[in-house]
Each structure stands twice: as structure tokens, then as C-alpha cells.
Amino acid sequence: MLKRRIALILLAALLLSACGNGGSAETDTAAETGTAVETAETEPEETLDIEAADYEGHNINIVLTGNWVFTDFIAEELTGESVNDAVYNTNQSVAELLNVTFTVDNKSGEYSNGQGPGFKLFDNMVMAGTSDYEFGAVGCYDVCTLAYNGRILDLNTMPNIDLTKSWWDPKANEHLSINGKMFFSTGDIGILDNDCTYCILFNKQVITDYGLENPYELVASNEWTYDKMYEMADTVDGDTNGDGTHDIEDNYGFIIWQDSVIGMLHSSGGRCATISEDGTINLTLNTEQNIDVLTEWLSMNTEPIAFFLGGATDDEVHGIFTGNRGLFYTRYVRAASWFRDMETDFGILPYPKWDASQKDYCNTMHAYGTSYICVPITAQDPARAGAVIEALAYYGKQLITPAYYETTLKGKYFRDEESAAMLDIIFSSRFFDIGMYYQIGGYNEKVIQMMQQGNTDFVSMYTKNEKSALKKLDEINAAYAAME
Numbered sequence: 001m002l003k004r005r006i007a008l009i010l011l012a013a014l015l016l017s018a019c020g021n022g023g024s025a026e027t028d029t030a031a032e033t034g035t036a037v038e039t040a041e042t043e044p045e046e047t048l049d050i051e052a053a054d055y056e057g058h059n060i061n062i063v064l065t066g067n068w069v070f071t072d073f074i075a076e077e078l079t080g081e082s083v084n085d086a087v088y089n090t091n092q093s094v095a096e097l098l099n100v101t102f103t104v105d106n107k108s109g110e111y112s113n114g115q116g117p118g119f120k121l122f123d124n125m126v127m128a129g130t131s132d133y134e135f136g137a138v139g140c141y142d143v144c145t146l147a148y149n150g151r152i153l154d155l156n157t158m159p160n161i162d163l164t165k166s167w168w169d170p171k172a173n174e175h176l177s178i179n180g181k182m183f184f185s186t187g188d189i190g191i192l193d194n195d196c197t198y199c200i201l202f203n204k205q206v207i208t209d210y211g212l213e214n215p216y217e218l219v220a221s222n223e224w225t226y227d228k229m230y231e232m233a234d235t236v237d238g239d240t241n242g243d244g245t246h247d248i249e250d251n252y253g254f255i256i257w258q259d260s261v262i263g264m265l266h267s268s269g270g271r272c273a274t275i276s277e278d279g280t281i282n283l284t285l286n287t288e289q290n291i292d293v294l295t296e297w298l299s300m301n302t303e304p305i306a307f308f309l310g311g312a313t314d315d316e317v318h319g320i321f322t323g324n325r326g327l328f329y330t331r332y333v334r335a336a337s338w339f340r341d342m343e344t345d346f347g348i349l350p351y352p353k354w355d356a357s358q359k360d361y362c363n364t365m366h367a368y369g370t371s372y373i374c375v376p377i378t379a380q381d382p383a384r385a386g387a388v389i390e391a392l393a394y395y396g397k398q399l400i401t402p403a404y405y406e407t408t409l410k411g412k413y414f415r416d417e418e419s420a421a422m423l424d425i426i427f428s429s430r431f432f433d434i435g436m437y438y439q440i441g442g443y444n445e446k447v448i449q450m451m452q453q454g455n456t457d458f459v460s461m462y463t464k465n466e467k468s469a470l471k472k473l474d475e476i477n478a479a480y481a482a483m484e
Helices: 082-098 117-128 140-148 170-176 204-209 215-220 226-233 260-267 288-300 314-322 333-339 382-413 417-428 440-453 458-481
Strands: 002-007 045-050 058-066 100-108 135-139 198-203 252-256 273-275 281-283 306-308 326-332 346-349 371-374
Touching (some): 082 100, 135 140, 204 326, 226 326, 314 326, 333 346, 346 417, 440 458
Parallel strands (some): 252 326
Antiparallel strands (some): 002 045, 198 326, 198 346
């Protein structure tokens, strides 16, 4: 067996258990979540165990598909940019280890809706009995459809892949595994899942101007709740230009991204669906708390303290934040890169707890933007595909994650130590909502549409679509049951 060693990477600060995991702050580490933070040289080393093989220069053809354009696995040369160079060195390390070459077919940015290019590409390969691609990073909605239609391999059964290793996200194993089967996953093999993680940016100058509490201290003292966030935001709104209306030139407590309604649901611990012990997916959206959370945040878009992104261009909206006229901006981690040159300091926060009785902060990834690693059932050599995927994930933990997390996020985008601690909380508290991923009842899009339209009647929308949601669940559960 080939053995390569890597120091276990542990969380540096503010360890919190992942939402819904039932763990403790002492046991939940970044190694468990697939998020590398800081090397601890005294910890036991972890090995990469794959079958020794020389693949004689075989070209590994990878396809990238999904709603968002991304460049995981793509780095043609060293440029001095930390993440690019880490990707390049990862590819080179795997190429030398297994004697392979790489070609990446980047089709990302087209679309993924369950029947998108990613689904069609793999479906066509399977129907034709071909294997044009060794593996792919396929858009979230498409990869789910591929899974229950039997178009992709169970990663747990593939030679050389070990999803229990720290370079794979264990919460994916817990929340996406059905009857012990894992058809797609994520981890240190790429950074798109991290870029797509929900967060809240805040303007420090606005905090000072209005004499508001330090959000970092609120997080640390378990006071960063929905009500506290609203209370702070409610002090900021104002008709700055004195024209009697709320427009792009005024002050706002919130700058609201439409998809934040999903992030807010998840921050309270709510989920659209969960997997029961018998392996069936159950609808769990219609609870009293979920109704309260969604109704509150949907109502926010109708209040003068909030500016909705759909009301202006991105540049105009960003001008509210950079012009010190917006306190909280609900977005995702990648948004931090847009404000790297901002004159005023800004920070990052997890989405708030619903109330102080909630045990953990909870964060998720933007399903619309994410893509997941999967392998077609027609793979010519599953052992080869598994070895390449596992090695890419292993070296990704060594090289890509530190370059992204330490050098880029903590070192370039943010300017204070507290932001680094917030990032630790955000990434260590992530979970997966299978109901949103499988688009049960179309709720993933319908609540966003409600946000866009200023519609706050969640109960009516839910009831109208419940029948189709349950029908879709029956279809998916029957398909997985047939695989046993």
C-alpha cells in the first residue's frame, strides 16, 4: 500500500459542535468537518492508503458542472496566487504519485435544476455504456437526481476511497448518506463548498457611528440571536437624503440577499427534510418554529430597515455597504473577496441563533451554487478513479485548504483576529439539508420567490405544495429502497 502522511489539523478557536450532531465543543474539530485550520505537530499522523499503481500516463478527464462558475482542479501554471498554486501543486503531486495527467472540462455556470447539463451528461454516458469522464463535480440538484436514478457509484464501495478520512466532510456522511450509501460528497478536494457557505458581513464603521455592541462579543457570549440582530439593525435605517422615501442613497440595517431566507431557516436548526433511521427521507419543514423563522425573515423584506438586492444593480447595492450606509449584509463567504479593497473595516459573522436557548450556531451551504464529487456507474476503472479522487482530496487538505483558509480568507480578505475565529465557527457548524438538495416540493425555490415578491404567507405556500412534495419523496424513497 502506498502511504503518505499528513498531520491532523485541529480547530484553533471557539470550537462548537455541528448543529444537530449532538456533539460537544471539545470533540468537534476542524478535522471532523473537513476544514483545515492550524497544524498540530504533536497529534497522530494520518495516512493516505491507496493501492500501489502506475497508470502509465493515463489522462484523467474531469468535468465540472453546476450553476456557479468555479475553477476547482484548474491551474495551468504557477502564478504566485496562493490558491491557484496550491491547486497546481496538488495536481502535480497526484500526477507524479500515480503517473497520470489531467484534463478539466469546465462546464460550470450553465445551470443545474435536477435535469441540467450535469444530469444529462452522466445519464447519456450511462445509457450509451461509455465513460467520457473519470469523475465529475456536478451541480447539487443534478447530482441528487443522478443518485436516486442509479447513474452514479456508491463512493463507500469504491476501491481506494475512504470517506472516514479527515479530508472528507463527515457531516456529509451523516446527513447525505441513505441506507449506508454515499453517492456524492465534498471536502478538501475543492473550495467551492466553502465559498458557498452562508455568512453575514458587517460594517465596523456603522457599528461605531451608531454606538452599537460588538458583534464578536455577542457571538462569544451566546447573545448573537435573531432578536439581537434585528434590534441592532433597527437603529440604523434612516432617510439620509431627506427625500421622504427609502432608496439607494439611504441607510439600512440590512442588505438582504434573496437566498438568505434559506440561510436563516438553517441558522435556527430547521430543515426541509431529514433522513430517518430506516433510511427514508421525511419532510420536516412544517414545524411551528420553522414557520415563525420564515415568516419573520420574509417580513423583513417589507420593512424600511432592509434593502433588497433586487432593487438595484450589484454595484449600487455594494455601494451601500462600502459607503458606510449598511450594517449587515447577508451573503456567502465568497462575497468577502468583493470588499478586499474597501477602505472601511468589515467583519464576518455566522448567521444568528434563533434564540439564546439554541445550543449551537448553525450554518449551511448555498445549494444552488455547490457541486459534489461523483463517479459514473460506467467508470472503466473504479480503482483508478478512486485512487485519483482520494489522492486529490488528501493533497487538497495539505495544500489547498491552508492556502484558501489561512492565506486567503484570514490573511487577505479579513483584517482582524476575531474574523478568523468567526470563520472557524461558520465552517465547523455546517450541516446539510437533504430536502433542499433534492428540491422536495420545490420549496428551495418557492421561499426565495416569496422573498422576491414580498409575500409573507409561508403557510399557504407550504400547504399548496405539500402534496407534490410528498409525492416526490415517495418516488425518491422507492428508488433508494429498490437499490438494497
